[in-house]
Amino acid sequence: MFLEVDGWKTDIRFSAAHFIPSHTKCSRLHGHDYFVRARVYGEAEGEFIVDYLELIQQLKIITQRMDHRLLVPVKSTSSTYKIENGICTISYGDKEIRISKIDVFEIPTASSASEEISRYVAEELRKSLSGNKNIEMIQVCVDEGPGMGACYEIKFRE
Numbered sequence: 343m344f345l346e347v348d349g350w351k352t353d354i355r356f357s358a359a360h361f362i363p364s365h366t367k368c369s370r371l372h373g374h375d376y377f378v379r380a381r382v383y384g385e386a387e388g389e390f391i392v393d394y395l396e397l398i399q400q401l402k403i404i405t406q407r408m409d410h411r412l413l414v415p416v417k418s419t420s421s422t423y424k425i426e427n428g429i430c431t432i433s434y435g436d437k438e439i440r441i442s443k444i445d446v447f448e449i450p451t452a453s454s455a456s457e458e459i460s461r462y463v464a465e466e467l468r469k470s471l472s473g474n475k476n477i478e479m480i481q482v483c484v485d486e487g488p489g490m491g492a493c494y495e496i497k498f499r500e
């Protein structure tokens with residue numbers, strides 16, 4: 343059994359800028375309105391698998407960190423960045439981006455593609471749900487637009 347929340351209908355969304363160094367078009371700095379969907383698999387404990395409102399609130403807290411910021415992947419092997427005097431300088435290929443540190447979110451992933459954003463959101467959600475022993479698995483999907491998204495699953499136990 344699973345419980346599902348759909349950010350398109352429950353306003354779990356954020357807007358962010360990113361770049362994909364290895365991709366011709368997407369290596370240009372650009373942005374998306376991202377929407378998050380999540381499923382929580384398990385048996386109900388009492389009446390619920392998890393409280394919908396708690397799940398929506400946690401996902402909003404996690405995603406708001408990225409809202410209206412440039413996502414800078416900390417573990418990237420195709421781009422580098424440094425922060426000095428409040429300025430973040432990102433370099434990849436023959437490009438350089440300079441931006442105020444406060445406008446950046448350092449995402450602890452290798453890339454800022456939806457695949458890695460969904461992994462990050464799922465790992466953060468796992469931390470906030472770790473006390474729920476009835477949960478078997480979570481799935482988090484991050485949509486870059488209608489009908490286009492990547493999902494990441496984390497098993498809580500085998």
Ligand SMILES: [Zn+2]
Pocket residue numbers: 360368372373374
């Ligand atoms: Zn993009």
